[in-house]
Amino acid sequence: MSTHAKRERLLLADLLEAAGPEAPTLCEGWTARDLAAHLVVRERRLDAAGGIILGALKPRLDRVQAEFAAKPYEELVRLFRTGPPKFSPYNLKQVDEGANAVEFYVHGEDVRRAQPDWTPRPVDPVFSDVLWSRLERMARVMGRRSPVGLVLRRPDGQTAVARRGAPVVTVTGEPSELALFASGRQAAADVEIEGEKSATTRALEAKLGV
Numbered sequence: 001m002s003t004h005a006k007r008e009r010l011l012l013a014d015l016l017e018a019a020g021p022e023a024p025t026l027c028e029g030w031t032a033r034d035l036a037a038h039l040v041v042r043e044r045r046l047d048a049a050g051g052i053i054l055g056a057l058k059p060r061l062d063r064v065q066a067e068f069a070a071k072p073y074e075e076l077v078r079l080f081r082t083g084p085p086k087f088s089p090y091n092l093k094q095v096d097e098g099a100n101a102v103e104f105y106v107h108g109e110d111v112r113r114a115q116p117d118w119t120p121r122p123v124d125p126v127f128s129d130v131l132w133s134r135l136e137r138m139a140r141v142m143g144r145r146s147p148v149g150l151v152l153r154r155p156d157g158q159t160a161v162a163r164r165g166a167p168v169v170t171v172t173g174e175p176s177e178l179a180l181f182a183s184g185r186q187a188a189a190d191v192e193i194e195g196e197k198s199a200t201t202r203a204l205e206a207k208l209g210v
Contacts, residue, residue: 003093003096003097003101004097004101004127004130005096005097005099005100005101005104006096008100008101008104008105008108009080009081009083009100009104010081011104011108012039012080012104012107012108012111013077013080013081015108015111015112016032016035016036016077016080016111017077019032019111019115020032020073021033021036021073023111023114023115024114024115025107025110025111025114026109026110026113026114026185026188027107027110032073032111033069033073033076034065034069035107035110035111036069036073036076036077036080037065037066037068037069037071037076038065039080039107040068040076040079040080041064041065041068043083043084043088043090044079044084044085044088045064045068084096098134101130101131101134102131102134102138102179102183105127105131105176105179106179106180106183106185108121109121109180109185109188110185113185113188120190121176123174123175123176127176128174128175128176129175131175131176131178131179132154132158132160132175132178134179135152135160135175135178135179135182136160138182138210139152139160139161139162139182140161140162140163141210142162142182142183142208142209142210143161143162143163143182143208144163145206145207145208146162146163146165146202146203146206146208147202147203147206148163148165148166148167148168148169148195148199148202148203148206149163149164149165149166149167149168149169150162150163150168150169150171150203151168151169151170151171152171152178152181152182153170153171153172153173154172154173154174154175154178155172155173155174162182162208167195167196167199168195168199169193169194169195169196169199169200169203170193170194170195171191171192171193171194171203172191172192172193172194173189173190173191173192174190177189177190177191178191181208182208182209183208183209183210184207184208184209186203186204186205186206186208187204
């Protein structure tokens, strides 16, 4: 049975394929080739992927990722589209869904919204609720570096506190847009921001995300 993560994987693979290796992305300094290499290393080279989180392992991650980026672009996209190797934990449905549904959605928008002629992607209500449930669980982690209090709010009034403190900035938008904002793509997210001017500026410039 297909899952949100599997669907988002295929959509992201299609976006990478259509964009081409030198296309820009919202990931600072990364082309589509760099992003594809990151995605493949993340699930195929767990010995290096720890560098995504742990600074001490980053030199190894950078080295391995550069090796993959040197592969033919078509091969990178194919490896990502195919999915993780047989014995990867990402092959477990719950791990894949929990770790990848939001990750692949955000990276898909990294490719889509870096193009000059991009158009918004409709997000169905079921997937919106999936994104919101992840945000509720991860908000504190994603907002931990915010220099101001940060509240994420859906249009229906449901809220998730990303950072306690004062002054408070409230960010309102659909879960898909809030996911982008909380992942550090504040400038690309279609949201409304309320709060003191200096506080909203600091929230927009904060290094949010995991």
